[in-house]
Amino acid sequence: MVVTVLGGPLGRRASNCAGGHPDIARRIVLDAVLTVVVGAEQYVVAVMFASCDAVDASPVTTTHSTNVDTVQGSYDAFNNGEIPMVLAAMQPDVEWVERAGPYQGRYVGPQAIVDNVFAPVPKDWSEFTVTPDEFLEAGDVIVVLGWFAGTARESGTSFRSRFAHVIRMRDGLEASFEDISDAHALHVALGH
Known part of the structure; x- marks a missing residue:
């Protein structure tokens, strides 16, 4: 089995947010699709995205639900x-x-x-x-x-x-x- 993470142009889009501010760019996940490939079959199991508008300059915290x-x-x-x-x-x-x-x-x-x-x-x-x-x-x-x-x-x-x-x-x-x-x-x- 091969597990691949396919992503959009994260770096380019992230750098366009907030003038490329590095703290904000780290918080953005754009067009990330987790695809599990089993033989000839592919399964999309997660899609995650955020826009520049959804990001603020507050500190990043990791929480678990x-x-x-x-x-x-x-x-x-x-x-x-x-x-x-x-x-x-x-x-x-x-x-x-x-x-x-x-x-x-x-x-x-x-x-x-x-x-x-x-x-x-x-x-x-x-x-x-x-x-x-x-x-x-x-x-x-x-x-x-x-x-x-x-x-x-x-x-x-x-x-x-x-x-x-x-x-x-x-x-x-x-x-x-x-x-x-x-x-x-x-x-x-x-x-x-």
Whole structure:
């Protein structure tokens, strides 16, 4: 899988804002489209833009919304083996989609996710981590970019592969989760 970020003429447009003031230019994201390319198919998963008029000279602050905090907490809990905490962040009718890989399928409800995704992980992997790099938020949709890494229990083969997760929130809980990742690396490590 190849993940690319396609951008418009950010530098040129940003420099035209506020006479090219460097503090203001850093705050502008124009025409950024996150496109996930899987084989011959492309998925647009986020579009972000702002105009020069939307920017002021106030200091830049980074904040996390409650939704991002919830999702980030789920990744932390998973990596610490705290599966009940992961499940607590899900709606009872959560839909989980693994597009490819050893856990491929569509699962509805926390128990189906445990049975078909979470429970097989320690059987297949002696080590397995999910490391998010970025959380991109657009309303109730959060796109998480990061890395899977692990070592297959039987073969001892290690892998590292990129992922994009699309999470839709409802009432502060995860309503759907879609994994878009390079399943080939997992299959190779597992000897499939």
